[in-house]
Amino acid sequence: MRGTELKDGQHSTPDPSERSQLWPRVLGSLALFGLLIGLMIGRLTNPEPARLDNIEVHRDQLVLWFNDEPKVHAEVVEGTVAMLFDATGAPASGRLL
Known part of the structure; x- marks a missing residue:
């Protein structure tokens, strides 16, 4: 396909709705990873009494x-x-x- 126009029910680029579903998953993964790293650092810097x-x-x-x-x-x-x-x-x- 030369352009982004619709030919035979297909586009040369994916629909924006499919792309936008990945962005919350990426943000959630980064937040979870940051939380786990923060907990590990806190455990190392806070020794047992x-x-x-x-x-x-x-x-x-x-x-x-x-x-x-x-x-x-x-x-x-x-x-x-x-x-x-x-x-x-x-x-x-x-x-x-």
Whole structure:
């Protein structure tokens, strides 16, 4: 065919309606890909919180073992010094084994 005019019910170029159906799929694929990449980057930049692994009692001291260095904050509460560690651990109901 030399031109874009209709000959025998066929065009030399596809209908615009067929082309426009692909554009939302492309945009949806790009959005999904961007979301997944963003989630992976967020997971890499946000490490897991420190965890209390073990507590040992030695003479005149208490030794705490963490899997990573926790954030520490000290406060004076009614004349005593309280050390606050930003970490998680298994509940022991206030008992030291």
